[in-house]
Amino acid sequence: MKTHSASHTTLTIERTLRAPRARAFRAWANPEAKRQWFACHDEWVPLDYSLDFRIGGTEQNRVADSSGIVHAYSAIYLDIVQDARIIYAYDMKLGDATISASLATVAFETTSAGTKMMFTEQVVFLDGYADNSSRLQGTEILLDRVQAFVERETSIVH
Template sequence: MTGTGTLHIERTYRASAEAVFDAWTSEEVMRRWWQAERTWETASAEVDLRVGGAVRVVMRDPAKDEEYGGGGIYTEIERPTRLAFTWLWDRESRRTLIEIDFEEIDGETTVRFTHSGLWDEEAVRSHRRGWGNVLDNLGQVMGWTIGS
């Protein structure tokens, strides 16, 4: 991994850790919620859920008819408490790392999302918005949102 910027985001959902973990690892479910903007769609999602297997997502902005894809290789899979995978955007040359921890307490699951190896603080800021929207979409689409 190159870069020193690290992004941390946390969200809590009204769902079991198993359900939230599965939403991050099911191609069909990922296509429903993995978008960086609410008006976008997920054109494709591919998962080979094993250490060394690949994950890939392509988001599409229908207003601009543009696609934004990225993917990586799973480095850790501990169902239902942890996922880690490398990440490389199609238009970038810098490989980064995404780590997601799932902690269930009393039927609610807190997701701790970390994206490390970002190249600078501007990259951290832009990724915070996009990943924040992705995590918000997950809660809204699946009906797991807590609070307003």
Template sequence: MAGRKNETERKVAHETVTLTRTMPAPPDVVFEAWRSVEAREIWSVPAPGLAIKFDQIDFREGGLELSRCGPKDDMRFHASVRYSEIVPDVRLIMVEEVSVEGVRLSVALVTVTFAPSDAETRMDFTAQVVALDGSNMVQGYLDGWSGAFANLEAYLKRGDVA
């Protein structure tokens, strides 16, 4: 690929991003907000001016999800997610790769757990991120998912979940 560094010269950084949130709904409702494409198109956009488009969804173990995201007029970031484990209302484990213009920026092992807490859900998110070439993807994971989870909380408070 033109302009791409030799693979042996690419810098690699490993970081773990952890976020814990208490969501205002029981685990089955929170899990449904993750499963539903329509719901995710609403809550997973992390900030105003950004957009996400799901091009392929196969929400099952071994299933592949393809999406694009970024500024509304320049959704150049491509993500592929392979679901490794789906335990309804309990846990999601997935591997996510993010690239731009065919160049891989990061690979992450992502685990999300859902635990009942009274009428709410404790949601723990862990992303073990491998960022390539100083891509700043670790900060991107922290900022992006923090914004998305704030949106998820607001979405659940509105009661929009089917």
């Protein structure tokens, strides 16, 4: 008999971006832009990616790790305020097993240095999945990648 469990945690990460708020927001909103930075393991094989950035729109990302295990991300956008806030819910699967469900908020504020990007994720790890801080590490890598992308890319279009 399978044991069912739910372990909750919250991640909060901030980055100061040397770029305008609109450019930072577009890095999340534009499918071509997001596809360039939305990976935390360059050696993994991309299988498919789609982004329909609107309230009620979805995002799908499937990759295979070096062992061939498929990691699937499936999101729905719940709230979008242009250049200010993105709220989405998503789940993660390893193979056929759902390992987590999350609610994430990305907020953008103009600062004297450029933009403060605040990422907050409320995550539930499911059915004994032991994360061992890999979600935090992967999210930190993703936010480092979006920061580098935003700070070098001046031609992001919407």
